[in-house]
Amino acid sequence: MERRQPVLIECLSYRSGHHSTSDDSSKYRASDEISSWKARDPVARFQSWMAHQGWWDEESEQQLRLAARREVLAALDAAESVPKPPLTEMFTDVYDSMPWNLCEQQEEVLEYVRQHPEELPAGMPFPDAAKC
Known part of the structure; x- marks a missing residue:
């Protein structure tokens, strides 16, 4: 970042939820494995860091979720109107x-x-x- 050049970031992610509503991932994953990955969840960690800085709170979270929900529902309405x-x-x-x-x-x-x-x-x- 100091040289203002492109960088490559290797990022590993983990699906902590089930594959689908008919899947029960606890049948093939240990609870320790899931807990370990949840503790390293980058989104939750960033949210916690932002809150610690005073830049994020529950009200901000609720506003973001409501705005995102409205945006998704509007996109769904638009998509459903296409023949x-x-x-x-x-x-x-x-x-x-x-x-x-x-x-x-x-x-x-x-x-x-x-x-x-x-x-x-x-x-x-x-x-x-x-x-x-």
Whole structure:
């Protein structure tokens, strides 16, 4: 930093929570391991340091969380207002020429939707014919 040059920072992080709501990480991680990593959590440590400096308090925390929540909900509303793409988009948006296995999967999905149109998510246009 003294020379005002770019630096490389190696940062290791640890997922202290579960992978998903159906995961129970206590089944495969010792509580000592989780406690050890939580004590080194860089966000919590920085928050504690800022509070010790008098730059952060519970009111600041609540204001930040409320502002972040509002921002996320506004972004969610905006995203939900965008028209849904056709179901086949998940097959056609990656490859210039679709591989055979994706063609087969797409055809299976299209056949299923033809037989069960009620399963198509609300607002999603009915898929076009396969483009393989």
